[in-house]
Amino acid sequence: MTMSSTLQTAQINLPKDFIDLGRGDPGLDLLPLGLLRDAAAHRLNHSDNEILQYGAERGDGYFRDALAKFLSIRYGFSVSRDDLFVTSGISAGLDLLCTLLTKPGDTILVEEPSYFLALQIFADHGLNVVSINTDESGLVVEDLIRALKESRPKFLYVIPTFQNPSGHTLSQERRDEIVNLAKKHGFLILADEVYHLLSYTQTPPVSFGTYIDSEHVVSLGSFSKILAPGLRLGWLHAHPALIQRLSTCGLLNSGGGMNPFTSAVVRSLIEKGDLDKNIAHLIDMYSKRMQSTERSLRTHLRAAEFSTPHGGYFFWVRLPGINAGELREKAQEYRVGLRQGLLFSSQNGLSDFFRLSISFYDVNEIEQGIMRLKKCIDEK
Amino acid sequence: MTMSSTLQTAQINLPKDFIDLGRGDPGLDLLPLGLLRDAAAHRLNHSDNEILQYGAERGDGYFRDALAKFLSIRYGFSVSRDDLFVTSGISAGLDLLCTLLTKPGDTILVEEPSYFLALQIFADHGLNVVSINTDESGLVVEDLIRALKESRPKFLYVIPTFQNPSGHTLSQERRDEIVNLAKKHGFLILADEVYHLLSYTQTPPVSFGTYIDSEHVVSLGSFSKILAPGLRLGWLHAHPALIQRLSTCGLLNSGGGMNPFTSAVVRSLIEKGDLDKNIAHLIDMYSKRMQSTERSLRTHLRAAEFSTPHGGYFFWVRLPGINAGELREKAQEYRVGLRQGLLFSSQNGLSDFFRLSISFYDVNEIEQGIMRLKKCIDEK
Numbered sequence: 065m066t067m068s069s070t071l072q073t074a075q076i077n078l079p080k081d082f083i084d085l086g087r088g089d090p091g092l093d094l095l096p097l098g099l100l101r102d103a104a105a106h107r108l109n110h111s112d113n114e115i116l117q118y119g120a121e122r123g124d125g126y127f128r129d130a131l132a133k134f135l136s137i138r139y140g141f142s143v144s145r146d147d148l149f150v151t152s153g154i155s156a157g158l159d160l161l162c163t164l165l166t167k168p169g170d171t172i173l174v175e176e177p178s179y180f181l182a183l184q185i186f187a188d189h190g191l192n193v194v195s196i197n198t199d200e201s202g203l204v205v206e207d208l209i210r211a212l213k214e215s216r217p218k219f220l221y222v223i224p225t226f227q228n229p230s231g232h233t234l235s236q237e238r239r240d241e242i243v244n245l246a247k248k249h250g251f252l253i254l255a256d257e258v259y260h261l262l263s264y265t266q267t268p269p270v271s272f273g274t275y276i277d278s279e280h281v282v283s284l285g286s287f288s289k290i291l292a293p294g295l296r297l298g299w300l301h302a303h304p305a306l307i308q309r310l311s312t313c314g315l316l317n318s319g320g321g322m323n324p325f326t327s328a329v330v331r332s333l334i335e336k337g338d339l340d341k342n343i344a345h346l347i348d349m350y351s352k353r354m355q356s357t358e359r360s361l362r363t364h365l366r367a368a369e370f371s372t373p374h375g376g377y378f379f380w381v382r383l384p385g386i387n388a389g390e391l392r393e394k395a396q397e398y399r400v401g402l403r404q405g406l407l408f409s410s411q412n413g414l415s416d417f418f419r420l421s422i423s424f425y426d427v428n429e430i431e432q433g434i435m436r437l438k439k440c441i442d443e444k
Numbered sequence: 445m446t447m448s449s450t451l452q453t454a455q456i457n458l459p460k461d462f463i464d465l466g467r468g469d470p471g472l473d474l475l476p477l478g479l480l481r482d483a484a485a486h487r488l489n490h491s492d493n494e495i496l497q498y499g500a501e502r503g504d505g506y507f508r509d510a511l512a513k514f515l516s517i518r519y520g521f522s523v524s525r526d527d528l529f530v531t532s533g534i535s536a537g538l539d540l541l542c543t544l545l546t547k548p549g550d551t552i553l554v555e556e557p558s559y560f561l562a563l564q565i566f567a568d569h570g571l572n573v574v575s576i577n578t579d580e581s582g583l584v585v586e587d588l589i590r591a592l593k594e595s596r597p598k599f600l601y602v603i604p605t606f607q608n609p610s611g612h613t614l615s616q617e618r619r620d621e622i623v624n625l626a627k628k629h630g631f632l633i634l635a636d637e638v639y640h641l642l643s644y645t646q647t648p649p650v651s652f653g654t655y656i657d658s659e660h661v662v663s664l665g666s667f668s669k670i671l672a673p674g675l676r677l678g679w680l681h682a683h684p685a686l687i688q689r690l691s692t693c694g695l696l697n698s699g700g701g702m703n704p705f706t707s708a709v710v711r712s713l714i715e716k717g718d719l720d721k722n723i724a725h726l727i728d729m730y731s732k733r734m735q736s737t738e739r740s741l742r743t744h745l746r747a748a749e750f751s752t753p754h755g756g757y758f759f760w761v762r763l764p765g766i767n768a769g770e771l772r773e774k775a776q777e778y779r780v781g782l783r784q785g786l787l788f789s790s791q792n793g794l795s796d797f798f799r800l801s802i803s804f805y806d807v808n809e810i811e812q813g814i815m816r817l818k819k820c821i822d823e824k
Contacts, residue, residue, distance in 0.1 A: 071505035073708075074497040075700040089498050095491035100705075104488055108481035116475040116672035117454040149815035152532055152676070155699035163539070163568055167548050184694030188543055292496035294704035296532070314564030318533035320455040325480075325706055326672035328453075 065166065067217040083425060083433035084401030088377055091424040094349065095292050096342050103333035112326060119324030121311040123150025123299075124278025127327040130334045135285075139260060139271045142307075147276055149307045150320040152296040154256055154284045158182060158221075161254065161282070162189040164313055173211060173251075175203055176379075177408030177417070179228045182221060182256070185271040195410035196220075200371065202234030205241050212249050219252040223269040226259040229408050230421035234320065235375065236269040246280040248319060253281045258289050259376035261343055264351035266374035273301040282306065287330065289377075290343050290424075293325050306392050350377075353422040353430060360431040362421075365440040383441070388418040391441065400436040445515035457751045463511050463805060463813035464781030466772075468608065469678040471804040473730065475672050476722055483713035491708060499704030501691040503530025503679075507707040510714045511679060513673065515665075516643060519651045521803075527656055529687045532676040534664045538562060538601075541634065541662070542569040544693055544747055546598050553591060553600040553631075555583055557788030557797070562601060562636070575790035576600075580751065582607065582614030592629050599632040605648040606639040606756025609788050612747075613754065616649040622793050626660040633661045633781055638669050639756035641723055644731035646754035653681040667710065669757075670723050730757075733802040733810060738813040741800075744818040759800040763821070770797040771821070780816040 070077070078084055107115070115124070122128070128145035134142040151157040166172070168190025174183065176195035186193055194215060196207045203222060210218075223265070224234040233241075246253050255272035255388075277283040286298035300307070310316070333339055357379060358372045369382040383391070388404035395402065405417030421429065450457070458464055489497070495504070501510070508525035515523040530780035531537040548550070548570025554563065566573055575594060576587045582603060591597075600622070604614040614622075626633050637650035655661040666678035680687070690696070701707075713719055737759060738752045749762040763771070768784035775782060784799030802810065 071509060072500045073494045073504045073506060073704070075500055076498070077500075092493055092497065095493040095496040097488060097491070097496060100496065101485075101488035103483040104709075105481075108477060108484055111477070113472055113475040113477035113672075114453045116477060116480065116674040117472065118456070118469050118668075118673040120455055120457075124453045126453060129451060152702070153699045155695050159543070159695045163543065167570065179698075181698035184697055186694070188694045190547065288498075292493075292699060292705070293498040294496040294708075296699065296703055296705070314561060314566070314568045315539045316534050317564055318559075318561035318678065319668075319674060322532070323676055323703075323706075324453070325672070326703075328674075329484075338602075340469045357589060359703070405555045 079198055080110045081402065082399045083429055083436065085420045085425070085430065085433045086401045086403035086418070087424050088421045089293060089424060090289065091426070094116070095348060099290070099333055099338045100329065103336070103338065103444060104329045106332040106336070107329050108192070111196060115324055115328040117324070118320030120321050121316040123306055123321045124324055124327050124331070127331040130331045134334050135301070137272070139273060141270065141274055143273060143301065146304050147273070147301055148309070148311055149300040149302065150322055150327055151298040151300055153288060153298045155181070155185060156286050156287045156296070156322065157298060157300050158185050158254065160310060160313070160315065161219070162186065162191065164310065165252070166191055171215045171217045173208070173217045174213050174410060175222055175227065176411055177229055177405065177414055178221065178410065179256070180222060180407040183410065186221070193410050198227070198230060198232065200232050202238055205238055208242065208245060212245065216249070219254050220246070221256065223256045223258070224272060225257060226262065226373055226378070228259070228376070228379050229403065230380045231371070231373030231376060231378045233268045238432045239269060239272070242274050245283060248308070249276055251280070255281065255283045255315065257283050257351055258286045260285070261290055262347060262350060263375035264347060264354055267351045268375065275301045276301060279303045279305060281409055291330070291339065295330065296350070297323050297326050297330055308319070350422060352360060353427055356427040357420070357422050357430050360434045364434050377421045377423045378416065380423070381420060382417050384416055386441070389415065391418070395437060395440045398436040398440040400440065402437070450552065450708060452674070462779045462781065463816065465745050465800045465805070465810065465813045465817070466781045466783035466798070467804050468638070468801045469673060469804060470669065471806070473806070474645045474726060479718045479722060480672065480709065483716070484709045484711040486716070487709050490658065495704055495708040497704070498700030500701050501696040501712070502687055502712070503528070503701045504704055504707050507711040513717060514714050515681070519653060521527055521650065521654055523653060523681065525547070525682050527653070527681055527687070529680040529682065529690055530707055531678040531680055531798060532701055533668060533678045534638055534666045535561070535565060535701065536676070537664050537678060537680050538565050538634065540690060540693070540695065541599070542566065542571065545632070546571055549598045551595045553588070553597045554790060555602055555607070556791055557609055558601065558790065559603060560787040563790065564601055568603070573790050578612065580612055582612055582618055585618055585620065588622065588625060592625065597631045599634050600626070601634045601636065603636045603756070604652060605637060606642065606753055608639070608756070609758050610760045611751070611753030611756060611758045613648050614666050619652070621781070623655050623658055623661060627658055631660070634657050635661065635663045638661050638666045640665070641670055642726060643755035644727060644734055648755065648774060651681070656681060656683045657802065659683045659685060670712070670726065671710070671719065675710065677703050677706050677710055709768055730802060733807055736807040737802050737814070738798070740814045755804065757801045757803045759802070760797060761800060764796055765796050766821070769795065774818060775820045776818040778815045779817045780820065782817070
């Protein structure tokens with residue numbers, strides 16, 4: 065007899081009384097099923113059935129047009145639909161770029177620390193990952209210059225704004241320097257800007273999309289954090305020449321555009337102004353959680369070193385002298401979770417750091433989780 | 445000033461008076477927008493918002509359960525949800541398998557002829573393609589044995605039922621032999637069964653899913669031909685060990701399951717019995733087109749050599765002495781299209797063959813197209 069898998073819908077499935085402060089997905093209360101219901105009803109009543117056909121490789125033109133208008137206002141510079149390519153999320157965009165632009169053994173550069181699941185995508189493609197140190201202003205340019213003396217990377221993967229896991233934002237000055245280095249050394253910058261639109265206390269520098277004319281920059285955006293991850297919908301913002309290259313690959317020629325049905329529904333949602341409303345609501349909720357989490361950390365975890373980020377999801381906490389991997393194991397008994405720093409390191413380091421997220425739990429649950437963590441540390 | 449791209453929704457966008465008999469996508473009249481509208485309304489009114497969360501890597505358990513029940517009845521043997529992995533279409537499934545199971549330079553085997561856009565996916569992964577001849581009963585086993593003496597392929601890509609482009613079906617006897625060879629030589633069989641459920645005049649052998657216990661067979665299925673390609677929804681049917689391998693890759697760990705939102709909607713459609721109804725309607729329409737196209741070919745293209753397939757989309761037509769590539773060029777003037785045999789060849793051959801499809805146009809348009817083709821040939 066075969067064991068049957070559980071009838072699970074979501075990726076993460078925890079016992080009700082467990083508080084996993086490490087998880088970086090939006091809470092169920094922040095997923096706007098009603099907006100999607102209205103948008104689906106609108107689109108499926110008002111479209112012809114062309115949206116069910118194999119879609120244009122770069123994505124539905126009407127959807128790209130709505131997205132371009134939305135981004136132009138949000139970014140503060142003009143975004144053309146010709147510079148947008150629809151993906152089924154940033155992970156799928158990264159995967160496609162790896163398939164088409166790299167081969168196993170090629171070197172790529174990432175930040176130290178960086179998003180651990182992007183690192184796994186690069187590993188699946190057999191890439192040789194070299195990491196560049198970061199500080200409170202993001203990637204350290206001197207370290208990048210040093211790395212460029214020793215290797216010819218295919219691309220640099222960077223999360224410039226409200227970074228995962230550090231929460232830091234790359235300064236404007238460094239952005240300019242890094243783009244110049246990309247032009248000089250002939251590598252591509254893949255800027256994962258998934259948190260860019262979630263700013264609470266300080267407006268970050270403009271999107272990396274501002275640099276696409278250089279032909280050395282791709283900005284990757286997503287609806288996962290501003291609407292819902294289950295949609296599997298995102299975009300690449302890049303020079304039309306690169307978009308043309310992506311649009312003529314086997315995957316897209318065979319299957320057509322990545323997500324025509326869902327993008328048609330989301331087009332209605334954008335055009336109705338509901339995406340703007342949803343982001344305003346998220347910013348309101350998340351900025352309150354950010355303040356409250358800061359207070360809880362200062363109150364309950366006095367030894368914790370961290371700076372409160374100006375946007376995004378993550379607190380990057382250091383507890384000097386404490387191994388966060390061991391803490392994570394022990395914390396299971398206290399029904400609280402975290403993500404140890406080691407996960408985000410390409411240098412087998414950062415062992416006394418861990419990541420906490422404000423995305424999933426409300427302010428009371430987060431405080432409850434932090435108090436459990438304190439108890440775990442005290443009794444250690 | 446930059447030229448702006450057209451506001452195009454679908455992948456193929458032809459002038460109204462052009463009849464492209466080569467195109468292999470379903471006609472707009474066969475795309476059931478109403479069924480999707482009802483299913484979306486049902487699911488979005490009755491689900492909680494967990495369907496908007498990052499989804500379980502192998503796909504929503506409830507959707508896999510509904511799909512397993514549907515396939516068990518259709519296939520005539522028991523399919524478990526544990527043997528199913530949800531994809532965003534067969535192309536995405538093939539792409540993932542190539543990323544995880546191959547590296548550039550690896551040899552794979554395909555049929556001669558084979559689906560040209562799958563060949564492009566393999567080329568994007570740098571694979572070395574060796575083709576095996578086929579006849580009216582599919583892959584020629586002696587040729588496969590010969591190829592296995594000279595190479596150790598990672599996999600054999602085969603379209604066993606109502607093949608694209610030949611329309612032929614692999615015999616039961618040869619299926620058994622090929623599976624035995626896969627076990628003996630340690631390669632995987634990737635069976636693209638996209639046309640399996642569209643049988644009109646003869647029931648094909650059971651799905652390759654019947655062989656998954658061998659751990660050497662993956663059956664790839666899709667909603668593109670039985671519901672709508674714009675959904676980007678399909679499945680892999682394979683041994684749980686392989687599904688486990690796929691489910692732990694970077695792409696899935698990062699983004700979660702491939703298409704949670706759409707699969708939740710389609711779950712309602714399956715559970716309501718609407719998928720069965722839709723397939724019955726398609727079989728009714730397509731079988732009439734098949735008969736009528738056969739008549740038109742016999743009436744207007746007397747020199748054409750072909751056998752009428754028992755299911756699927758394609759007539760594979762030979763016009764001895766005529767170069768189908770040149771015919772295709774000339775036929776543009778007559779506002780009629782076809783796909784020349786060369787496209788489907790890995791041996792730079794099949795130049796006097798071409799593919800006609802019954803999927804997009806109704807019986808009158810198909811006859812009109814064939815008459816245009818006749819005129820083009822006569823005036824050549």
